Amino acid sequence: MAEKSKSLLLPVMAAAVFAGLGRMVLQKVKADRLSRDSRLAGPVDEKTRQWISDVVRTPR
Template identity: 80%
Template sequence: MAEKPKSVVLTVVAAAVFAGLGRMVLQKVKADRAARASKVAGPLDEKTRAWISDVVRTPRR
C-alpha cells in the first residue's frame, strides 16, 4: 500500500519539473524576442550596412 502514494508523488514531482522547464523555455523565448526587438534603433541605410559588413569581414590584427 505504501507503493501507491510514492508513485503518485513521483508523478506530481515529474509534472512540476516539466512544467517548470517549459516555463523557463517560454521566458527565454520572450526575452530573446524582446532583446532582438529593442537592439535595432532603426532601419539601416546601404552605406551603414556595407560599413558593418566590411568591419565584420576584415581580419583583426
C-alpha cells in the same frame, strides 16, 4: 483478507515529474520572450558588434 495499503510513492513521483516539466516549459517561454524582445542570439562583444555594423553600412 487484509486490505492492501496504497503506496504514495507513485502519485508523489508523478507530481514531481509534472512539476519539473511545467517548470522547464515556463523557463523556455520566458527565455523565448527575452530573446524575441532583445533580438540577439547571445552576448555580443565589441569586435563582433563593429563587424556587424561595418557589414550593414557597406554598400554592395
